[in-house]
Amino acid sequence: MKALPADNPTKRFFPVYSLRRREAIAGYIFVAPGILGFLIWVFGPMVATLLLSFTDWPIIGQAKWVGLDNYVRLFTVDPFFYRSLRATAYFAFGSVFLRIVYTFLVAMLLNQEVHGKALFRTVYYLPSIVPVVASSMIWMWLYNPDFGLFNAMLKGMGLPPSRWIHGTQTVIPSIILMDLWAASSTILIFLAGLQGVPRQLLEAVEIDGGNWWNKLTAVTLPHMTPFIFFNMVLGFVSAFQIFTQSFIMTNGGPNNASLFFVLLIYREAFGNNRMGLACALAWILFLLIALVTFLVFKTSRSWVFYYGEEA
Amino acid sequence: MKTEQTPKRALSRRKFLQLSSTAAGLALLSACAAPAAQPSESAVPGQQQILLRYSHWGNEDEKASTWNTLQAFMEQNPNITVEQMYIPEAGDPYLQKMNAMAASNTLPDGALFPDEHTLSWALRDMFLDLSDIYSGEHEKVDAIQYRTPDGRLVGVSGAQEIQLIWYNKDLFDEEGIPYPPASAEEAWSWEQSLEIAKQLTVDVNGNNALSPAFDPTSMDRFGFQMGLWMMPVITFMRSNGGDIFTDDWMGLALDKPESIEAIQMMADLMNVHNVMPKLTAGGSMGTDTGLLSRKIAMAMDGQWVLETLNRVRREEGLNFGIGVLPFIQDKVTTAIGGPIIAFSSTAYPHEAMQLVSFIMDPANTPDYITGGLWMPNEKRWYHDPELLSIWIDNENHPPEYKTAVVDYSLDYVSKPLPNFRLPNWPGMWQILNPALEQVWLGEKTAEEVIAEVMPQASTYFDTEIAPLMI
Numbered sequence: 001m002k003a004l005p006a007d008n009p010t011k012r013f014f015p016v017y018s019l020r021r022r023e024a025i026a027g028y029i030f031v032a033p034g035i036l037g038f039l040i041w042v043f044g045p046m047v048a049t050l051l052l053s054f055t056d057w058p059i060i061g062q063a064k065w066v067g068l069d070n071y072v073r074l075f076t077v078d079p080f081f082y083r084s085l086r087a088t089a090y091f092a093f094g095s096v097f098l099r100i101v102y103t104f105l106v107a108m109l110l111n112q113e114v115h116g117k118a119l120f121r122t123v124y125y126l127p128s129i130v131p132v133v134a135s136s137m138i139w140m141w142l143y144n145p146d147f148g149l150f151n152a153m154l155k156g157m158g159l160p161p162s163r164w165i166h167g168t169q170t171v172i173p174s175i176i177l178m179d180l181w182a183a184s185s186t187i188l189i190f191l192a193g194l195q196g197v198p199r200q201l202l203e204a205v206e207i208d209g210g211n212w213w214n215k216l217t218a219v220t221l222p223h224m225t226p227f228i229f230f231n232m233v234l235g236f237v238s239a240f241q242i243f244t245q246s247f248i249m250t251n252g253g254p255n256n257a258s259l260f261f262v263l264l265i266y267r268e269a270f271g272n273n274r275m276g277l278a279c280a281l282a283w284i285l286f287l288l289i290a291l292v293t294f295l296v297f298k299t300s301r302s303w304v305f306y307y308g309e310e311a
Numbered sequence: 312m313k314t315e316q317t318p319k320r321a322l323s324r325r326k327f328l329q330l331s332s333t334a335a336g337l338a339l340l341s342a343c344a345a346p347a348a349q350p351s352e353s354a355v356p357g358q359q360q361i362l363l364r365y366s367h368w369g370n371e372d373e374k375a376s377t378w379n380t381l382q383a384f385m386e387q388n389p390n391i392t393v394e395q396m397y398i399p400e401a402g403d404p405y406l407q408k409m410n411a412m413a414a415s416n417t418l419p420d421g422a423l424f425p426d427e428h429t430l431s432w433a434l435r436d437m438f439l440d441l442s443d444i445y446s447g448e449h450e451k452v453d454a455i456q457y458r459t460p461d462g463r464l465v466g467v468s469g470a471q472e473i474q475l476i477w478y479n480k481d482l483f484d485e486e487g488i489p490y491p492p493a494s495a496e497e498a499w500s501w502e503q504s505l506e507i508a509k510q511l512t513v514d515v516n517g518n519n520a521l522s523p524a525f526d527p528t529s530m531d532r533f534g535f536q537m538g539l540w541m542m543p544v545i546t547f548m549r550s551n552g553g554d555i556f557t558d559d560w561m562g563l564a565l566d567k568p569e570s571i572e573a574i575q576m577m578a579d580l581m582n583v584h585n586v587m588p589k590l591t592a593g594g595s596m597g598t599d600t601g602l603l604s605r606k607i608a609m610a611m612d613g614q615w616v617l618e619t620l621n622r623v624r625r626e627e628g629l630n631f632g633i634g635v636l637p638f639i640q641d642k643v644t645t646a647i648g649g650p651i652i653a654f655s656s657t658a659y660p661h662e663a664m665q666l667v668s669f670i671m672d673p674a675n676t677p678d679y680i681t682g683g684l685w686m687p688n689e690k691r692w693y694h695d696p697e698l699l700s701i702w703i704d705n706e707n708h709p710p711e712y713k714t715a716v717v718d719y720s721l722d723y724v725s726k727p728l729p730n731f732r733l734p735n736w737p738g739m740w741q742i743l744n745p746a747l748e749q750v751w752l753g754e755k756t757a758e759e760v761i762a763e764v765m766p767q768a769s770t771y772f773d774t775e776i777a778p779l780m781i
Binding site for chain 1: 403406407410413414428431432435437528529530533588589590606737738741742744745746748749751752754767
């Protein structure tokens with residue numbers, strides 16, 4: 001078989017462009033799935049929800065333009081809005097700060113040269129591969145006030161039992177505890193960060209006669225601030241969107257103490273058929289997360305340290 | 312053998328990728344096409360072939376049983392093909408699917424529908440009026456009819472399901488305690504049943520709730536359990552002469568002393584008498600697990616658990632029994648069940664109603680009836696000895712079933728629950744439930760909580776329910 005000429009313009013289906021142009025076209029084609037995906041599946045729905053948030057749309061039937069009514073209703077008469085906001089903020093701030101302290105400590109422990117290091121690391125990582133629905137079912141049993149393991153342990157230590165997820169005061173701390181247990185991805189990021197702390201600086205502290213505390217505060221912590229910052233931002237973004245745990249275990253109760261924001265959105269949209277109101281809630285949540293993220297970024301300049309950057 | 316470096320390779324890698332992505336794209340696009348119910352060429356000469364869609368929830372067994380029923384319908388009506396839309400999850404996920412289909416104009420023709428949303432949808436004219444097909448011998452049980460304020464009958468529960476007492480017979484035998492009565496005439500009073508529950512409530516040291524050494528913080532077994540949801544709560548409110556709504560549905564009866572007292576009596580089971588698990592929102596222990604593990608001696612639950620308990624009996628040897636509910640002032644139970652409806656958007660109203668009427672005939676859903684999951688929705692099944700025998704004379708229905716369930720339901724099912732009459736009822740429960748949870752937790756008394764919640768409940772009733780009731 002005779003080979004065709006390498007570049008036969010008459011056989012070409014597309015016109016010939018310059019290399020630069022061809023590369024540009026190829027580039028756009030390659031990024032197109034991502035951009036289109038964003039436009040169609042994220043940006044489009046966002047615009048739609050913004051518009052819907054100004055309507056009264058029961059899903060069955062036509063949407064009716066009501067201006068700012070949904071927002072006014074939420075901020076003035078809605079019986080669940082502020083409760084839900086409070087519960088979500090309580091959870092978010094509680095879980096993010098505890099999560100950072102706890103996972104940082106665990107990451108430092110897992111960074112020690114000990115026998116069975118791999119085993120420990122695996123054990124701490126395992127919870128994150130358990131689906132939240134499955135772990136929620138297990139934790140429901142652990143938290144059972146009458147037959148649960150936790151109350152049996154408290155009793156064994158001579159302490160009074162708790163209502164855990166069935167008490168208005170204890171439900172959010174209980175969900176935070178459960179969230180800590182599953183925080184292994186944060187541990188992983190810290191662990192990666194700890195391995196990048198410059199060894200020569202740690203050695204320098206040792207030579208100068210510093211102890212572990214000096215090493216931690218003068219070298220490790222400053223170098224870890226970018227990771228703490230990153231985990232804090234991600235932590236807030238996901239904590240404000242908590243849903244599954246209360247959906248499965250408490251359904252927002254008792255007495256709406258765990259009626260998280262996303263659960264309220266879900267209930268208004270799909271339980272009460274108030275899609276307009278739910279869209280307004282979703283936008284409030286979006287702005288809230290944006291605000292918190294902005295504040296974290298804003299303060300970061302004063303406490304996040306990048307190695308090699310001038311102070 | 313040496314593999315040939317083939318110059319005649321049909322596809323370059325680039326070409327392959329191009330083709331396969333094109334194919335994938337086309338496949339995606341084709342999936343976007345709406346499932347149209349187009350009439351196709353007829354299987355029966357001279358008749359138009361009609362496609363109907365019927366959606367329902369349930370477990371795998373229910374899926375198979377429903378398919379059998381649909382097949383029987385198609386055999387009787389060769390010009391109609393019914394497509395089964397099976398959505399495994401009941402409740403909110405199912406409703407979401409209905410919402411999505413309503414928004415995209417792809418609703419099926421007939422469906423099993425979430426009970427508490429039925430009236431709200433009906434008032435938006437989403438369902439056909441079924442009054443005509445449920446007359447004569449197909450007259451349905453009164454308490455399970457979904458009626459709009461203007462009197463349209465938009466659906467009837469596929470099954471009547473009433474509240475009963477379920478218990479572990481072996482446990483009662485060992486303790487030498489008489490079984491919960493299986494007929495309403497002998498029903499225990501609240502006090503009697505509380506006394507029995509105390510005898511059956513035992514801590515880890517073996518002391519029962521009547522013993523002075525009883526330690527309620529380390530429990531081994533509870534004498535009683537009920538789910539604290541709308542149905543049991545309303546049942547005992549009515550048993551005490553109270554209710555959430557007035558008899559004409561035009562106002563609230565929640566703050567009547569009888570209603571408040573009943574709520575307090577239920578809460579006291581947990582917080583004063585310690586005979587019931589202290590659970591609130593998140594689900595309680597299933598009746599099957601509770602009875603089998605002997606953590607629960609008596610459980611109040613719907614007739615629908617019969618099917619599950621029968622399976623546990625066959626697989627694990629659970630020896631269970633059925634009793635009627637204890638009563639406070641009046642002997643009362645309540646009935647519930649998701650309705651089977653026909654959507655008004657159907658292109659074939661006549662055939663859709665035919666389908667609904669077929670599924671609603673207990674004779675056409677034998678698996679459900681004899682298996683124990685459903686009580687028939689039709690009046691004559693409770694009176695006609697022949698039909699009654701089909702229903703209960705089998706191994707899935709224990710001997711006491713006739714008096715404890717059939718007769719009990721005939722005489723003691725009170726008026727319909729709110730989901731059969733009131734639009735926007737779920738929103739009311741969303742207000743009441745958190746308030747009641749404070750009573751269940753023992754944080755406040757029923758009196759305090761009802762006084763606190765009444766203004767909000769009244770406002771909701773006046774703005775979201777009452778205007779739709781005229």
